[in-house]
Amino acid sequence: MTIQLYCFGESGNAYKAALTMTLAGVAWTPVFVDFFNGGTRTPAFRSLNVMGEVPVMVDGDLVISQSAVIQDYITSKTSKLGGRSADQRREILRWMFFDNHKVSGVAGTLRFNTNFLPEDKRNADVNAFLLMRLKSALKVMEVHLTGRDWLAGDALTVADIACCGYLFYTEPFGFDRAEFPHVDAWLDRIAATPGWAHPYDLMPRALPAA
Amino acid sequence: MTIQLYCFGESGNAYKAALTMTLAGVAWTPVFVDFFNGGTRTPAFRSLNVMGEVPVMVDGDLVISQSAVIQDYITSKTSKLGGRSADQRREILRWMFFDNHKVSGVAGTLRFNTNFLPEDKRNADVNAFLLMRLKSALKVMEVHLTGRDWLAGDALTVADIACCGYLFYTEPFGFDRAEFPHVDAWLDRIAATPGWAHPYDLMPRALPAA
Known part of the structure; x- marks a missing residue:
């Protein structure tokens, strides 16, 4: 089935x-x-x-x-x-936890607050705090992606697919690809993968x- | 070594x-x-x-x-x-991701903001938002722990050790054990494990x- x-x-x-x-x-x-x-x-x-x-x-x-x-x-x-060795699998899992905790865990909430909450429930201080946290996580990805194509190992893995989860949406939530050029290029590589949607x-x- | x-x-x-x-x-x-x-x-x-x-x-x-x-x-x-089967390992991993995303990911930040940030940088709106999110995650644990002793399977696993990560600290950050009686009893079970500290x-x- x-x-x-x-x-x-x-x-x-x-x-x-x-x-x-x-x-x-x-x-x-x-x-x-x-x-x-x-x-x-x-x-x-x-x-x-x-x-x-x-x-x-x-x-x-x-x-x-x-x-x-x-x-x-x-x-x-x-x-x-996925990974082919225990080391590779751990490296992939490491970025998936980083994603859930620091990237998507924050981006998802911020995007929801910014776009989908009723206007009278939106709070500028909360969203500024979340955006500061998100940028700090994206900075880590930006540094890590300097000189490398993928987050874990030398090919696209579920680590990349985790961390990009909220980054292709165009509803504005403070994430500007131009601010993170290596993240930007990495998102282009993901989107160029045959079958991507x-x-x-x-x-x-x-x-x-x- | x-x-x-x-x-x-x-x-x-x-x-x-x-x-x-x-x-x-x-x-x-x-x-x-x-x-x-x-x-x-x-x-x-x-x-x-x-x-x-x-x-x-x-x-x-x-x-x-x-x-x-x-x-x-x-x-x-x-x-x-850990788990003894693929099913058990997935159930454990599931709670570890829930923890990183929704429990510790929020509790750690809230506890830091409430206790360790300089007073002039603390923001009541941000902390109220984080506390609402934390209580929502603790409510999920409270429901899940009703009628069961451990989060995943029938023994203490790393899933429990993940989710309790911030819950034994006594610095106040809005978490009140009395509000979540099954979580409270579960924390007591963890603390009663030989070797716990x-x-x-x-x-x-x-x-x-x-």
């Missing part, structure tokens, strides 16, 4: 799982979650994932949440986009295009 | 690595990092870890950063505190006790 991915287009975390499956050549189909109307808060969804988050992947009897765990599962299943072309959007 | 852990007592992320090694029976020694005086910003430290964070573990020629990757390495090395008893403190 085809793998199902509970997702919506605005979720960069879901995008990581969707793009990993797509680039690994795994057949999958999206199951739309109506996030902005409480789709992750229903008892049915919570029984699928107590964490109340997309993505959730269903492969037969197997149910996995957390984008990075889905990504890791796909590399194990296909032997693609933008999140809105892989998953159904919850909100209409602006 | 004994494993070295670059750390300081106030870092809950370093604590996860320190406690994992301690409970797995691995010999290790702390290398103090003077975080509050720029110890993670020096060129020497950045060449050890481009991410500029503790913990960093050195085991002979092997250098690993990111607490969760160190934890994963220790479970592989010792066959302790508080972060300040495992690692040298950067700041004097209040």
Whole structure:
């Protein structure tokens, strides 16, 4: 049976799982979650994932949440986009944790606050704080990508697909590619990978295009 | 040679690595990092870890950063505190990502802002936002721990040691154990594990006790 991915287009975390499956050549189909109307808060969804988050992947009897765990599962299943040695696997995992903690963990929240929260709930101090944190993480990536093409090893891996999760969206949230030229070039390399697609072309959007 | 852990007592992320090694029976020694005086910003430290964070573990020629990757390495090395099947390992990893993203990723920042930032740099709106996010993650743990003793499987694993990383500190940051009775009982179970120690008893403190 085809793998199902509970997702919506605005979720960069879901995008990581969707793009990993797509680039690994795994057949999958999206199951739309109506996030902005409480789709992750229903008892049915919570029984699928107590964490109340997309993505959730269903492969037969197997149910996995957390984008990075889905990504890791796909590399194990296909032997693609992962590491070939214990050292490589750890280096990939290291960037995936950095991503969840410092990159996507902040970018996702900041992008939500900036674009999807009702205007009267937006807080300039909170968003300035998050942007400072995000830029600090992007600076680490900028330094690391100086003189190298990919975050971990010498080929595209799930580490790259994790860290770019929120960086292809064009809704403004303070991230300016021109400020981070090595990150910018790395995003171009990812987008040039055969089969690459933008999140809105892989998953159904919850909100209409602006 | 004994494993070295670059750390300081106030870092809950370093604590996860320190406690994992301690409970797995691995010999290790702390290398103090003077975080509050720029110890993670020096060129020497950045060449050890481009991410500029503790913990960093050195085991002979092997250098690993990111607490969760160190934890994963220790479970592989010792066959302790980890999973016994692919399913169990994924469930553990799932909670470790949830921790890095939603629990420690927020608690660490909030605790820093509340206790260690100069008073004129503290921002009530930012801290209220972070506390709302933290309570939302703790609520997920509270639901999940209802009727079960450990986060993943039926024994203490590195998933528990990750999620508790910041929760034993007594400096106030808005986390009240009484508000989350199942989390409270789970913390008691962790603390009752033979060999358990508080972060300040495992690692040298950067700041004097209040």
